Amino acid sequence: MADDLLAALAEVVGATHVLTDEGTTLPFRTDWTGRWTGECRAVVRPGSTAEAAAVVRACAAAGVPVVPQGGNTGLVAGSVPAVGSVVVSTRRLDAVGEVDDSTGQITAGAGATLAAVQAAAAAAGWRYAVDLAARDTATVGGTIATNAGGHHVVRHGMTRRHVVGVEAVLPDGSVISHLGGLVKDNTGYDLAGLLCGSEGTLGVITAARLALVPAVEQRAVALVGFTGTAAAVAAIGPLRRRLPALEALELVFADGVAAVGEARGARPPFDGAAALLLVEVAGSGDLLEGLAPVLADLDGVVDTAVATDGPRCEELWRWRDDHTDVINQVGDTPPHKLDVTVPLDRLGRFVEEVRALVADLAPAARLWLFGHAGDGNLHVNVTGLAPDDETVDRAVVELVAGSGGSISAEHGIGRAKRPWLHLNRTPEEIAAFRSIKDALDPAGILNPGVLVPERR
């Protein structure tokens, strides 16, 4: 049976694109965090939408689960295969079309990286507004399946806003395709929006029509140090209201900045700040003219570093962006990563509470906080915990839910957070998810064990 399936898959995609060797498949079975490794029957790499559909049909006929996978940069084990499944890697579906200059849209294969789409957009004088640290590996399909967020959500919204249409293989192997690029098109349910954020449980996305935004003419970045968390959080509202060109608003803390400096052998632009906001504005004209008076009005500012030229902007951004790499180097075990939103008016209090909570539950562990504060989104990383001990994780998500927040701001639910979905979603909502899942995937072929809890 298994051999029959592998033979059928090789027939579809060619034997060289059916990977079964344990070593070869390891990178497809291990997630980005390094915390989870799964088992699979094979990794299959279709070279076209038709091949992807044939692969899904063959697996469905054999009753074998399919795990769709893009760049495998997810952080919640959503693309880690279940035992006996077939990983369908979309990376070969990496065609990137021409930018349509009249609409500012582009069609890209699911396997194209964010960086490839960004480059194609930039070459035509446009910009793909979805951007995140894993841009060189994360794919169009994966970022749609997870409704990825990133640095520019505060201005441009999550990935869903940028998806005009998708092409996807449904669990029965049929293909839906709606890539015509019409922005106004009220002809039925929003299948593209539903697939966006469905984490590979409803379809294998094979291509997408994406909306671009005008290229940035100029940008300015300010790193603003505050006396404490309360002052930094209090500045978020005024910055959002007074800076229509606000492109990113990130929060970091003294300990994270110190660790980045140590790793880079570099000194931060100034000392003495307990909490720091990275503020980016983008647009045309003299951006500093608009930025300077707004920064001058903020309370509790220790010092500010400002940049307008590209390299200096990048330099300031590294104090934020290098957090992930630096934290990954701490200790012998992978960090526990949580990604939460709390209402802005609870953010300051949440920072204090989560610090107290971790200090109490795991005195030997280290807590790292950073993130997209403009959206109320904090990444909560903890190093020095045993890989399988989720005591701290659970306490943090319970604190988040109790604060009216989301236990997953942008990473999704995957396998890792599925046991906690009920903290954010009512039984009625989860039942609705389950009904939709069962309707489109009655045999449970696509990514079982991810996102949607089993019906009780």
Place this chain on the structure above:
Amino acid sequence: MADDLLAALAEVVGATHVLTDEGTTLPFRTDWTGRWTGECRAVVRPGSTAEAAAVVRACAAAGVPVVPQGGNTGLVAGSVPAVGSVVVSTRRLDAVGEVDDSTGQITAGAGATLAAVQAAAAAAGWRYAVDLAARDTATVGGTIATNAGGHHVVRHGMTRRHVVGVEAVLPDGSVISHLGGLVKDNTGYDLAGLLCGSEGTLGVITAARLALVPAVEQRAVALVGFTGTAAAVAAIGPLRRRLPALEALELVFADGVAAVGEARGARPPFDGAAALLLVEVAGSGDLLEGLAPVLADLDGVVDTAVATDGPRCEELWRWRDDHTDVINQVGDTPPHKLDVTVPLDRLGRFVEEVRALVADLAPAARLWLFGHAGDGNLHVNVTGLAPDDETVDRAVVELVAGSGGSISAEHGIGRAKRPWLHLNRTPEEIAAFRSIKDALDPAGILNPGVLVPERR
């Protein structure tokens, strides 16, 4: 049975809110166009979400279809009741909350009018970006259920983009509610987005959390006359690209402008233009300074009228906005109304083709074209046709589909366009719609006959 149900409904909402008299229910049974009138068992007006849920449960228990209805301003008979159904009017659910100034969000009941939400937003220094001519009657719930478009889509997108979360009664009478207002919240399928545009077939929306945009400080409106359709359409691309503050871009033609002038006893600002674009820019600073050079660069311009003060802006807008009323007065029968998008690069050709087509099929009829040209969206109205003769309608939607366009840009599918859905959607897509509908509404209680074709 029927009497039992009415008694049960009266128990829930109070007898005064169960309307059964033919005259009293007529406005709820007749659609905005006047072309369709349905029959219903009763119109029920719940006063709370709990009452709405109890109404749905009672109808479901009796096997009686439920037709959700907001302001009943739809144009595709989506809220016209089927024989024997119960209309659930959400108009009493009209509470409008306070604007949350830190996030720019507001919670509103489904029965609140667009105008009420706009007023509440304006009073707090914000703006609800969804706007359309029926604003005084159209409701939050109805505009979400139909994913309404309107004047500002070219800048702000359709209604779906502004919906942060919804509260709704599902077909089984359970209530889902996700009004916490978190913009980043990847915890499951996008139920709000799915309900948006589902035309009352998946749930009765009872409230919504809406995202606002900053209030407009200033605006400028230009009415630009062109020598012909080709010149007007050719101007759309440059206007979109060069005016980041572009807030509306509407297209009208000489015959429509003449009819508006006749109806108002007013003279257009200039003569001799075959096609006219209404251009609105909104923002801060000297808007004319940005607008003037862009207008000066356009080809084929006959003349231009520009306004920056409120009353003069309104005056120019009336040459566009009054089209609907004027057309409704023409002839003895209601106009046939179609609402289509064609790709921008096909728009000019489509205008010529649809004119030829109507002249050929119905020489005695009059064709009126106007709409949101910035989105490729044209309203195609035809007066002088027999109410039930859909020969012209069918030919137009076939032309649209053959041009790569959408047969419903913003009005939805309803009952009126359901027979033509297959022109835009493949059997695989329609099967997916049907699966979702059957999953959430297995008994087919909610708005049967609307949007989703029967399974074959």
